[in-house]
Amino acid sequence: MSAAAIQPTLCTLYIWPSRWNLPSIDPTCIAAVFYLQLTIPGKFEVVECTNPDVSPSGKLPFLTHGHAAVSSIPAIISFVSSLAKSTTSGARNLDAFLSAPQRANRTAWCSHVEVNIGDLVAYSFYSLDDNFWKLTNPTMASMLPIPQRYYVPGRIREMHRPRLEAAGLWTQSASEPEKDSFGKRQKTDDPKDEYARAFERDKVSAQAKASFALYARLLNGQKFFFGERPTTLDVYLASHILLLLDPPFPDQLMRSILEESYPTLVEHARNMQTEISQLPQYLVAAAQKQSLLSLIPRPLSNPPKTKESQMDEADLRFRRMRWTWFALALGGVACYVAQLCMKVSVVRVNRRPRRVQRDGANQERETEVTITEDEEQEDDEEQEESAPSRDGDE
Known part of the structure; x- marks a missing residue:
């Protein structure tokens, strides 16, 4: 072969x-x-x-x-x-070398990474106001054509909002930044908003550290989760961690937490990059x-x-039957429209003589009325002319 x-x-x-x-x-x-x-x-x-x-x-x-x-x-x-x-x-x-219990653990941890670490990635890209308007929105706008670049980034942000709110990672306060008629944000300085953001930032930091600590303990100083060979779980975690490390976020909260408190996770992500680059x-x-x-x-x-x-004979026969059905359907519609137009024209033709007859009858009535009026006038004149002659005879 x-x-x-x-x-x-x-x-x-x-x-x-x-x-x-x-x-x-x-x-x-x-x-x-x-x-x-x-x-x-x-x-x-x-x-x-x-x-x-x-x-x-x-x-x-x-x-x-x-x-x-x-x-x-x-x-x-x-x-x-x-x-x-x-x-x-x-x-x-x-994952062929994993045992059955290890595969079950791998599946569970992959789902955990996609939900929990995925929320932290969405938080960094869409929840933090500075990160969205200074990095996420311009980056996505540069990829999209006109006019999608003007509304798609905001729409994607709103799609992530319910999930982040449910996870307690939507950090914007109740007084959202107002927008002018052109959609640009107007800064509003409110001390209450600053205190609220500081409190929520501490809460997010504690939540992120709790999630990162789980994977640091699971890794336990190894190169990869199940030894010296990468698995699907290593792929899941590294793909999320790299998006918290490499993008130039204005607010580097997640990156600072990883580099200062969990360097083993940073090293794991870099090991995956090295493995794939070879x-x-x-x-x-x-x-x-x-x-x-x-x-x-x-x-x-x-x-x-x-x-x-290449399509086999059954596919070709099905395609021919489909186009035949479309042609018959269009032909039926065309015949129906033609018959409908013919009926409308016949109705119009049948209505025209009746209108002419009615108009002729009305004209005859009008002429009869005018004739009778003229006759009455002539009779009155004759009576007036005959009146003096009768007086003279008397």
Whole structure:
């Protein structure tokens, strides 16, 4: 069997664009890139995308492999793990060496990272006022076309707000900064707001330290959580920690907590970067051109056809039947509209003679009235002329 025969179909990963020397600005997108780097290095390409509507679930990241499209990081991990079961795929299972109890712990801790550390990442990007207006909003606006850049960052922030409020990580006080008619913020200096923010900042610091301490104890001075080899849990945690360390936030609260109190977590994230940098790098597809058509949400276009992905006879017959049905439906609608127009024209033609007859009758009545009036006038004149002659005869 030749090398071309065992070469798997190239996978395509759609993610939010890269910034700050990181694969993406989203932690789950970074986790997807890291996972594919460790399982199918050099056998996938990345497409930087800013339109989540192309995803089957409406969220990034998502992966395409042939005709399959898989969305969400757990589904991507499950899909790649299924590919690893084939000896010809070239993929490997990142957690194959774990025992059954270790795999159960891994799944639970991955969910914990996505919820708790994910809340801290969202807090740094969207909750802190300075971070959002000075870093998050300009960064996302530079990625998006006009007019999305003017409203999408704020909309994403509002999407995160209920989750952060439920977690106690929405730090803005009740008196939100007012906006003028152009949407710009107007500064309002209120001592009560400053005290409230200081109190909430201490509360957030305590909550972050409690979460970081759990993973520091779990790591227990090891290079990775389960020894010298990275697992899915290492991918999850490192992708979130790196987004708390590398972006140039104006408010460096999370970074200062990590570097001062939990250096083992910082070292773990850097070890993951080093491990991945030694593997073959993935391909980055050319940036998608933005146009006015990008304002219309559209489904993902079909992948390019290859010899292995040609449609069989059943697919062709189904497509022909579908287009035939569309043609018959449009033909039926056209016939109905034509018949309706003909009926309307016939009704109009039938109504015109009646109006003419009515108008003729009215004219005849008017002429009869005028004739009778003229006759009465003539009779009156004759009577007046005959009156004096009768007087003379008498």
